[in-house]
Amino acid sequence: MVPAYKKSRAISTYAHYVARYKTRFYSRMGFDIVMGRREGIYFWDLNGKRYINCHSNGGVFNLGHRNPDVTRALEQALGDYDIGNHHLISGPRGELARRLCESMRAGWLRGRFRESIDTVIFGVSGGEAVDLAIKLACAHTGRREVLSLVGGYHGHTGLALATGDARYRDPFHLDLPGFRQIPFGDFDHIERFITPDTAAIILETIPATLGMPVFPKATLQHLRDVTAARDIVLICDEIQTGLGRTGEAWAFQHYNIVPDIVVTGKGLSGGLYPIAATCFRKKYERIFKKDPFIHISTFGGSELACVAALKTLEISTDPLFLKQVRENGRYLESKLEPLLERFDRIVEVRGMGMFRGIVFESDVDCLAMVKALADNGVFSVYANNDRRVLQFLPPLIATRSELDEIVHLLEKSLLDQSRWKYRLLRKAIEWL
Numbered sequence: 543m544v545p546a547y548k549k550s551r552a553i554s555t556y557a558h559y560v561a562r563y564k565t566r567f568y569s570r571m572g573f574d575i576v577m578g579r580r581e582g583i584y585f586w587d588l589n590g591k592r593y594i595n596c597h598s599n600g601g602v603f604n605l606g607h608r609n610p611d612v613t614r615a616l617e618q619a620l621g622d623y624d625i626g627n628h629h630l631i632s633g634p635r636g637e638l639a640r641r642l643c644e645s646m647r648a649g650w651l652r653g654r655f656r657e658s659i660d661t662v663i664f665g666v667s668g669g670e671a672v673d674l675a676i677k678l679a680c681a682h683t684g685r686r687e688v689l690s691l692v693g694g695y696h697g698h699t700g701l702a703l704a705t706g707d708a709r710y711r712d713p714f715h716l717d718l719p720g721f722r723q724i725p726f727g728d729f730d731h732i733e734r735f736i737t738p739d740t741a742a743i744i745l746e747t748i749p750a751t752l753g754m755p756v757f758p759k760a761t762l763q764h765l766r767d768v769t770a771a772r773d774i775v776l777i778c779d780e781i782q783t784g785l786g787r788t789g790e791a792w793a794f795q796h797y798n799i800v801p802d803i804v805v806t807g808k809g810l811s812g813g814l815y816p817i818a819a820t821c822f823r824k825k826y827e828r829i830f831k832k833d834p835f836i837h838i839s840t841f842g843g844s845e846l847a848c849v850a851a852l853k854t855l856e857i858s859t860d861p862l863f864l865k866q867v868r869e870n871g872r873y874l875e876s877k878l879e880p881l882l883e884r885f886d887r888i889v890e891v892r893g894m895g896m897f898r899g900i901v902f903e904s905d906v907d908c909l910a911m912v913k914a915l916a917d918n919g920v921f922s923v924y925a926n927n928d929r930r931v932l933q934f935l936p937p938l939i940a941t942r943s944e945l946d947e948i949v950h951l952l953e954k955s956l957l958d959q960s961r962w963k964y965r966l967l968r969k970a971i972e973w974l
């Protein structure tokens with residue numbers, strides 16, 4: 543049994559010892575939720591209030607909280623395994639790498655045979671896996687410049703931080719040379735930004751933190767062609783978009799391209815044990831020929847995590863599961879689109895499959911909506927780099943009737959916006 547925490551005590555201890563300013567922000571917003579019990583598409587605040595998790599922690603809880611199949615696999619593994627030894631050869635690590643590569647396998651694409659992704663190195667977090675992707679790209683090309691998307695997000699570790707917006711770097715006085723960001727619309731003519739020193743271009747296949755704008759197919763295909771022609775490493779961050787979220791195992795599969803490196807994390811082990819992976823073409827492995835010990839992660843690919851991930855991957859790449867995600871995604875879209883007509887505050891609904899962004903007129907509207915949803919028992923948050931956008935990621939296991947309930951609560955929250963409480967809240971947010 544886990545200890546029973548009292549909400550007020552949990553908040554004050556957290557504020558005192560972990561994050562005083564964050565706690566203060568949440569308290570002011572009336573958003574001081576403390577997760578207690580959790581199961582399937584739901585979690586409960588310590589005060590007993592139930593939420594449907596429509597943020598899914600950016601895909602961590604794609605299969606719901608404490609998915610019974612993944613939990614069982616992990617429980618069984620605890621009888622035999624621990625994290626293993628990262629220096630040694632490992633059965634579960636090898637098997638998980640094989641399955642990941644199989645899920646990304648490609649043959650002839652757009653008239654050309656593309657080398658497949660066929661090697662994997664495990665890490666603990668998405669940021670760590672992104673850092674390694676950039677290290678591999680620089681090592682392979684001997685170049686130093688990395689291009690990324692303005693408003694994109696790849697984590698807060700060293701190199702991942704350098705690919706992100708200045709807002710996250712400047713307070714720490716960290717500004718690595720060689721990192722440049724390109725606006726979303728300029729990816730159509732990426733050639734203009736490439737220099738002889740460009741090693742890699744990194745992007746989320748659909749940029750979640752920028753509010754899920756979807757690249758046109760032609761843009762990503764052009765990007766693939768240009769990078770392939772110049773031996774620039776194309777890195778797709780599939781930390782949020784992967785593992786079935788968009789209706790394909792990996793979002794790049796909608797685009798008929800294969801990146802050079804794919805990074806995954808978050809939902810890879812069903813939200814039960816941290817693991818992330820950098821998946822790449824074998825040719826980049828040559829960097830380890832002279833000295834195979836130049837990159838190490840003690841907890842990366844822990845054997846317990848691998849067991850959980852194997853089960854998660856088995857579920858999330860099952861063709862029937864993916865078909866259901868695609869159908870539910872279309873269903874969700876058919877329910878969200880009409881809201882555009884009915885509610886002036888909504889200006890766009892974007893995304894793919896079960897990866898949706900609802901764009902509001904202003905960030906104040908979106909913040910007030912986050913609060914109204916929470917009041918109505920739906921947990922969802924705004925996109926941090928475009929706060930007009932509500933990130934809407936219901937668990938992939940949600941049934942049709944659960945999706946209906948979610949949409950009903952969304953409509954209710956939109957209607958509630960005209961109530962005094964939310965009018966006042968909007969005023970208060972403007973003052974914050």
Ligand SMILES: Cc1ncc(COP(=O)(O)O)c(C=O)c1O
Nearest residue numbers: 667668669695696697746781782
């Ligand atoms: C697209 C994307 N890349 C990278 C990361 C960083 O992952 P982590 O927090 O596990 O380091 C995140 C986390 O939110 C993410 O959403």
